[in-house]
Amino acid sequence: MRSNKGLIKVRILAYLVFFSYTLLGQSSPKLNITFNHLALSVKDVNRSAEFYTTVLGLAEITNKTRMEGIRWFSLGEGKELHLISLVKDTVVINKAVHLALTTNNFDTLLKTLIENKIAYSDWPGTPNKVNIRADGIKQVYFQDPDGYWVEVNSVGEE
Numbered sequence: 001m002r003s004n005k006g007l008i009k010v011r012i013l014a015y016l017v018f019f020s021y022t023l024l025g026q027s028s029p030k031l032n033i034t035f036n037h038l039a040l041s042v043k044d045v046n047r048s049a050e051f052y053t054t055v056l057g058l059a060e061i062t063n064k065t066r067m068e069g070i071r072w073f074s075l076g077e078g079k080e081l082h083l084i085s086l087v088k089d090t091v092v093i094n095k096a097v098h099l100a101l102t103t104n105n106f107d108t109l110l111k112t113l114i115e116n117k118i119a120y121s122d123w124p125g126t127p128n129k130v131n132i133r134a135d136g137i138k139q140v141y142f143q144d145p146d147g148y149w150v151e152v153n154s155v156g157e158e
Contacts, residue, residue, distance in 0.1 A: 036079065037079065037080035038082070040081070040082070040083055040084065041084055041089070041146075043145075045069055045084070045085035047145050048071075048145055049071045049083060053073075055112060055113070055118060056101065058081065059073065059074045060074075061080065063082075069086045070082060070083065070084050093148055095123075095125075098141070098148070099149070100152075101153070103152055103153070106138050109152055119143075120142040137155075137156065139151055139152065139153050
C-alpha cells in the first residue's frame with residue numbers, strides 16, 4: 001500500500017512538472033512580425049525618386065529621419081519604400097532580388113513603361129513580353145535607375 005502512495009506522489013509530481021512547463025511555454029509572447037519597409041541603396045536619390053514617382057506613381061511621404069540623401073515613399077497600407085544614397089558600398093543585384101508590386105491597371109503600366117522608354121520583359125528575360133503565370137496573373141519585370149529589378153503583377157482578370 002505504501003509503495004502505491006509513493007507511486008501516486010511521483011505521478012502527481014511528474015504531471016505538475018509537465019503542466020507547469022506547458023503553461024510556461026504558452027505564456028511566451030507572440031512576435032506578430034509584419035512587413036514595414038524596403039530600403040534600397042541608390043546612387044542618386046533624386047533621380048531614383050523621380051523614377052518611382054513618374055513610372056510607378058508612388059507618393060512621397062515624410063522622411064522621419066530628416067537626413068539628407070534619404071527619401072521615403074508610400075507602398076500603401078502603411079508599407080514604405082526608402083531610397084538611401086548615403087552608403088557608397090557596391091551593391092550586387094540580380095533578378096531574384098526584386099521589389100514586387102501589384103496594380104489594378106496593368107495596361108496603363110505597360111503604356112507608361114513604353115512612353116518612358118523603359119525596357120521590360122517576362123521572367124526569362126524576353127524583351128517586351130508579358131509573363132502570364134499559371135493562375136492568370138500578368139507580370140512584367142524592369143529595372144530602376146540603379147539596376148534594381150521591379151516586378152509588377154496584375155490583380156487578376158482585368
